[in-house]
Amino acid sequence: xxxxxxxxxxxxxxLGIGTSxxxxxxSVPSVYAEEDEYEDDPYFWSHSKEIGINFxxxxxxxxxxxxxxxxxxxxxxxxxxxxxxxxFRINFGANVTSDVLDIGNPFIYLAFGVEKRYPIxxxxxxxxxxxxxLAFSVEGQEPDAFFGIAKGYGxxxxxxxxxxxxxxxxxxxxxGGEEGIKVQFQLPTAVFVNVRLY
Amino acid sequence: MRFxxxxxxxxxxxxxxxxxxxxxxxxxxxxxxxxxxINFTNVLGNVFSLNPNNANSPYGLTYRRHIGQxxxxxxxxxxxxxxxxxxxxxxxxxxxxxxxxxxxxRIGLEKHIVLNKRVLFSYxxxxxxxxxxxxxxVEDFNNFGGTTFISKETTFGGGAGPMLRLEYKxxxxxxxxxxxxxYGFYSSSTQNLEFGNQAPEQAKSSESSxxxxxxxxLFFNISF
Numbered sequence: 001x002x003x004x005x006x007x008x009x010x011x012x013x014x015l016g017i018g019t020s021x022x023x024x025x026x027s028v029p030s031v032y033a034e035e036d037e038y039e040d041d042p043y044f045w046s047h048s049k050e051i052g053i054n055f056x057x058x059x060x061x062x063x064x065x066x067x068x069x070x071x072x073x074x075x076x077x078x079x080x081x082x083x084x085x086x087x088f089r090i091n092f093g094a095n096v097t098s099d100v101l102d103i104g105n106p107f108i109y110l111a112f113g114v115e116k117r118y119p120i121x122x123x124x125x126x127x128x129x130x131x132x133x134l135a136f137s138v139e140g141q142e143p144d145a146f147f148g149i150a151k152g153y154g155x156x157x158x159x160x161x162x163x164x165x166x167x168x169x170x171x172x173x174x175x176g177g178e179e180g181i182k183v184q185f186q187l188p189t190a191v192f193v194n195v196r197l198y
Numbered sequence: 199m200r201f202x203x204x205x206x207x208x209x210x211x212x213x214x215x216x217x218x219x220x221x222x223x224x225x226x227x228x229x230x231x232x233x234x235x236i237n238f239t240n241v242l243g244n245v246f247s248l249n250p251n252n253a254n255s256p257y258g259l260t261y262r263r264h265i266g267q268x269x270x271x272x273x274x275x276x277x278x279x280x281x282x283x284x285x286x287x288x289x290x291x292x293x294x295x296x297x298x299x300x301x302x303x304r305i306g307l308e309k310h311i312v313l314n315k316r317v318l319f320s321y322x323x324x325x326x327x328x329x330x331x332x333x334x335x336v337e338d339f340n341n342f343g344g345t346t347f348i349s350k351e352t353t354f355g356g357g358a359g360p361m362l363r364l365e366y367k368x369x370x371x372x373x374x375x376x377x378x379x380x381y382g383f384y385s386s387s388t389q390n391l392e393f394g395n396q397a398p399e400q401a402k403s404s405e406s407s408x409x410x411x412x413x414x415x416l417f418f419n420i421s422f
Binding site (some may be wrong): 014051054056057058061062070076077093094095096097098147160162163173193195197 | 239242276309313314317319362364376378380404405406407408409412413414415416
C-alpha cells in the first residue's frame with residue numbers, strides 16, 4: 001500500500017513539474033519563429049487581421065519632461081487584413097465639427113492600400129513594412145484637400161505574437177492645395193499599439 | 199505515512215490550480231463580475247510631473263458588468279459650479295452670479311478578445327448623453343433701480359459611436375485601461391436673455407461633430 005501510494009505521489013509530482021514546464025513554455029513568447037497552423041503560411045502574421053490604435057496622446061502624456069504639445073498625425077485607426085505575405089489596409093482619422101468657435105484643427109483622412117511586411121531579426125520580433133496607399137484628406141479651417149498616392153515605410157516591434165508597436169513614415173504625392181501638385185514627406189510622428197486577431 | 203494522502207491531495211489540487219491559472223479564457227481574465235474605473239491620468243500627471251497637455255476624457259468614473267464574452271459598460275461625469283462675486287470696477291458696483299451644472303454619461307456594450315493572460319482587447323458600441331445648464335446674472339446697483347442682466351442656457355446632447363479598448367491586468371482585482379472611440383455627437387442649446395426692463399430674447403443653436411478620440415486617459419479599474 002505504501003509503495004503504491006509513493007508511486008502515485010512521484011507520478012503526481014512529475015505530472016506537476018511537467019505541467020508547469022509546459023505552462024512556462026507556453027507563457028514565454030518563443031513562437032515568433034514558428035509559423036501558424038496553416039502549413040502554407042510563411043509568417044506568423046499570415047492570414048490574420050490587425051487593428052492599430054494611435055496611442056501617441058497617451059504615451060506623450062506619460063513621458064516626463066515632455067511638456068510640449070504633441071502632434072499625433074492624422075491617422076487614428078489602422079485596419080489590416082493579411083493574406084499569405086501581403087495585406088490590404090485602411091487608415092482612418094477624423095475630427096469634424098460644426099462649431100465655428102472650435103479652434104481645433106478639423107480634418108478627415110482616409111486611405112486604402114496594400115502592405116508587405118519583412119522580418120528584420122531572425123526571431124521576427126523586429127520587422128519593417130512597405131506600403132502603397134491611395135489617400136484622401138481634407139484639413140484645416142480653410143479646407144486644404146489632398147488626393148493622391150502615399151508610399152509608406154514602417155518599423156514594428158512585436159512585443160508578443162498578438163501585440164506590437166509600430167510607426168511609419170510616408171511620402172505623399174498627389175493633387176491638392178493652391179499649388180495643384182503636392183509632394184510631402186511625412187516623418188514618423190505617431191506610435192501605434194496594434195493587436196492581431198485570428 | 200498518514201500524511202501521504204493529504205500530501206497527494208495537495209499536489210494534485212496545486213496542479214489543478216496551476217493549470218487553471220495558465221488558461222486565457224475570459225472567465226480567468228475577469229474572475230469578478232463588476233468593475234469600477236477611475237480616471238487616473240491627472241493623478242499620474244500631478245505626481246510625476248508628466249505632460250499636462252492634450253484634452254482629457256470627459257468621464258471620471260466608469261462601471262462595467264461582465265456577462266460572459268460581453269460586458270455592459272457605462273461612464274459618468276458630473277460637475278456643479280456655483281459662484282457669487284462682488285466686484286467694484288471703475289466706480290461701478292456689480293454682483294455676478296454663475297450657476298453651472300454639466301452631466302455627461304454613456305452606456306454601451308463591448309465584446310472581449312483575450313490576447314494573452316495579461317492583455318485584453320475589446321470592441322463595442324456606445325450611446326452618449328449630455329445635459330448642461332449655464333445660468334448667469336449681473337446686477338448693477340449704480341443706476342436708479344439698478345440694471346440686471348440674466349442669461350439662462352440649457353443644452354441637451356446625444357450621440358453614438360464605436361469604441362476600441364485595451365486593458366492590462368495587474369492582478370485579479372486591479373486593471374489599467376485606455377480606449378479610443380469614434381463618436382458622432384449632436385447638441386441643441388436654448389438661451390434666454392433678459393436685460394433690464396426689455397423684452398426677453400431667446401436664441402437657439404445646435405452643434406454636431408464627428409471625432410475620432412484617441413487614447414488620452416488612463417483608467418485604474420477595481421474588480422469586485
